[in-house]
Amino acid sequence: MIPGTVTLGQLLGDPRIQPIAADAIKGWDLSGDALWHKTLAQLREEHFGGDLTAGFERLFSAAETGAWYYPVYPEDQGAADEGKAGVNVVWFPADAPEAGERPFILLVPGGGFVNVWNLTEGWPVAAQFNRLGYHVFILTYRVTGRPRLEMEMEDFAAALRFIRTHEAQFGVCADRYIPCGFSAGGYLVCLWNVPEKGWKARGLTKPQAVFPVYPLTSWKLCMQDEGFDPEDDEALFGCSIREAAESACEIPDHAADFPPCALFLAAGDTLVPPEHSRRLARALEAHGIPCRLEIGPEGGHGFADGTGMCMAGWTERAVCWYEGLRAGPEKHR
Secondary structure (H helix, E strand, O other), X not given: OOOOXXXXXXXXXXXXXHHHHOOOOEOOOHHHOHHHHOEHHHHXXXXXXXXXXXXXXXXXXHHOOOOOEEEOOOHHHHHHOHXXXXXXXXXXXXXXXXXXXXXXXXXXXXXXXXXXXXXXXXXXXXXXXXXXXXXXXXXXXXXXXXXXXXXXXXXXXXXXXXXXXXXXXXOOOOOOEEEEEEOHHHHHHHHOOOOOOOOOOOOOOOOOOEEEEOOOOOXXXXXXXXXXXXXXXXXXXXXXXXXXXXOOOOHHHHOOXXXXXXXXXXXXXXXXXXXXXXXXXXXXXXXXXXXXXXXXXXXXXXOOOOOOOOOOOHHHHHXXXXXXXXXXXXXXX
């Protein structure tokens, strides 16, 4: 058990996890931040949601196997493109013998499209899904360059193709997977189900289900916020937000090909208001797609694995809901 007195810097400085340490929060040099000197106990009380201790313990145990960190692009592509060289998956296999018969979880942490929060929305959440008997891959994707959404969909596809190439090694079926994403990552796992942008456009298989957690879904909704510039963010879309909102980037308007979807968020979320999830849920229901919408009565954005708040146990409720669908009519498979 990692003691609460250990600092973030001590943990990230451990040579066992050197390949992923700089991506604890990709795009943020934590070594130069005051957080580097905070203890786990301080981080939990003052800054971050999620069970950081459980996340680090699972990360260290995975790293000790020597088979846990995988760049997803071939070496020649990484050498030609520094951004692609940093795209990777971290592999957390479950101990349960039946895990190989289940879909694997592809975790996509958030970070406002400028960071990737593996520290909170990756490692701790993956540890929970492992305890529930699910193999997990955690995706670190590109957050620089333009248009970023196209690059991030490319990274999503590259990760799944890498897993397909190595499915015997991992003991998974590459065609059976559940993406789970948070905030901006929640948007990405939703966009993956839009025909023009995701799995269909890239010749890959449809997910078994999708678990968006406090996701952004609607740029039309964003444009209602006072002070929001609808002409901004060409770097993200390759066009203005106003144009993006009238395109396939507007998730609720392009939800017909979604798999079953379970949404999790908290009522007090002011960063990504609950209406984003409600709007998607209404669209899915209109298309007859199974949908579970859980809005916790309190709390805000960034609850990660839900430890210590009303959203505790959401991972278990997500897989129980999915398994209930699998036990139902064939059309939900």
